[in-house]
Amino acid sequence: MPGIGPRTAQRLALHLLRQPEEKIRSFADALLAARSQVGQCQKCFHLSADPICEICKNTEREKDLLCVIADSRDLLALERTREYKGLYHVLGGLISPLDGVGPEMLMISSLVKRVDQEGVREVILALPPSVEGDTTSLYVSRLIKPFAKVSRIAYGLPMGSELEYADEVTLARALEGRTTMD
Amino acid sequence: MPGIGPRTAQRLALHLLRQPEEKIRSFADALLAARSQVGQCQKCFHLSADPICEICKNTEREKDLLCVIADSRDLLALERTREYKGLYHVLGGLISPLDGVGPEMLMISSLVKRVDQEGVREVILALPPSVEGDTTSLYVSRLIKPFAKVSRIAYGLPMGSELEYADEVTLARALEGRTTMD
Numbered sequence: 001m002p003g004i005g006p007r008t009a010q011r012l013a014l015h016l017l018r019q020p021e022e023k024i025r026s027f028a029d030a031l032l033a034a035r036s037q038v039g040q041c042q043k044c045f046h047l048s049a050d051p052i053c054e055i056c057k058n059t060e061r062e063k064d065l066l067c068v069i070a071d072s073r074d075l076l077a078l079e080r081t082r083e084y085k086g087l088y089h090v091l092g093g094l095i096s097p098l099d100g101v102g103p104e105m106l107m108i109s110s111l112v113k114r115v116d117q118e119g120v121r122e123v124i125l126a127l128p129p130s131v132e133g134d135t136t137s138l139y140v141s142r143l144i145k146p147f148a149k150v151s152r153i154a155y156g157l158p159m160g161s162e163l164e165y166a167d168e169v170t171l172a173r174a175l176e177g178r179t180t181m182d
Numbered sequence: 183m184p185g186i187g188p189r190t191a192q193r194l195a196l197h198l199l200r201q202p203e204e205k206i207r208s209f210a211d212a213l214l215a216a217r218s219q220v221g222q223c224q225k226c227f228h229l230s231a232d233p234i235c236e237i238c239k240n241t242e243r244e245k246d247l248l249c250v251i252a253d254s255r256d257l258l259a260l261e262r263t264r265e266y267k268g269l270y271h272v273l274g275g276l277i278s279p280l281d282g283v284g285p286e287m288l289m290i291s292s293l294v295k296r297v298d299q300e301g302v303r304e305v306i307l308a309l310p311p312s313v314e315g316d317t318t319s320l321y322v323s324r325l326i327k328p329f330a331k332v333s334r335i336a337y338g339l340p341m342g343s344e345l346e347y348a349d350e351v352t353l354a355r356a357l358e359g360r361t362t363m364d
Contacts, residue, residue: 073345077348078353081351082350083357083358084357126345128339128345129343130341137363150363151360152360153357153359154338154339154355154356154359155339155340156359158338158348158352159312161310163251164255164258164259169263170341171260171265172265174308174335175306176336178333178334178335
């Protein structure tokens with residue numbers, strides 16, 4: 001399991017062995033229940049126990065604004081900001097020819113269909129600043145442009161950072177992506 | 183001295199004591215020469231041995247583009263990107279009422295004068311993303327706007343980072359500062 005090395009694994013195993021049997025049984029049942037009940041939202045492909053997730057169901061959210069992310073962890077990160085009020089679309093990964101991931105393996109055609117059919121006004125690409133992220137952003141933006149405005153989250157200096165310690169590529173992107181002050 | 187703790191200081195001192203006397207003398211002379219010869223460029227206030235620095239003298243650079251930075255270290259960071267071809271203006275710090283630094287203690291009035299008199303087309307504010315940086319950007323932009331276009335470097339995700347590990351404020355700024363894809 002990610003982040004669990006041999007020593008931590010041993011500590012957890014010994015801890016579990018010390019628990020009463022009914023506690024272990026309910027833990028095992030919870031794991032099985034989670035595995036069988038948590039699926040994907042049929043609209044946005046976020047993790048969900050229901051066919052349509054809580055975010056897609058929420059009538060308070062802006063229906064004509066879609067934020068495209070690589071996976072559910074990124075969606076949770078954006079939700080923590082409490083700034084975004086639109087809906088999401090989880091691609092399920094990034095285009096990566098080296099890893100054998102082509103566009104047809106991601107939820108891209110369903111995204112285009114959604115944008116076309118649901119009258120989406122703007123699609124915000126919130127993919128990570130990397131070769132795979134940039135490739136995927138470019139690919140998706142070409143398909144979406146006939147239907148809606150396409151924007152990309154800003155790449156630049158993170159909050160609290162200093163120019164002096166920023167790497168050259170980040171600084172160059174921050175210069176290139178400068179915005180007019182109004 | 184910054185970054186030199188007691189143990190490093192002792193190591194350096196003992197190393198110096200083991201050197202031949204003429205070597206120490208030439209080191210001391212070099213320090214005195216640097217202190218007496220390195221001053222500030224009269225135009226941009228970058229460190230310079232001459233009254234006008236190498237960057238301001240360079241006729242290949244764009245004269246109508248000014249990048250405003252807090253200090254010379256930030257200028258050197260931007261030069262390392264090899265992307266920026268305009269001139270600079272070093273403020274000498276940031277507005278910080280808590281530290282007793284007011285706008286009159288920075289090279290702001292000379293900046294406004296330069297923009298007005300030298301026909302500057304655009305001023306890029308490259309100040310750090312912090313309370314002091316934002317305050318200074320806002321103050322300077324109000325003074326410059328009557329004379330030239332004012333822009334600000336992008337604040338957002340640094341290169342190679344992941345959304346999942348970005349702090350909330352950086353993510354919120356990246357969303358807010360999104361740019362249209364073309």
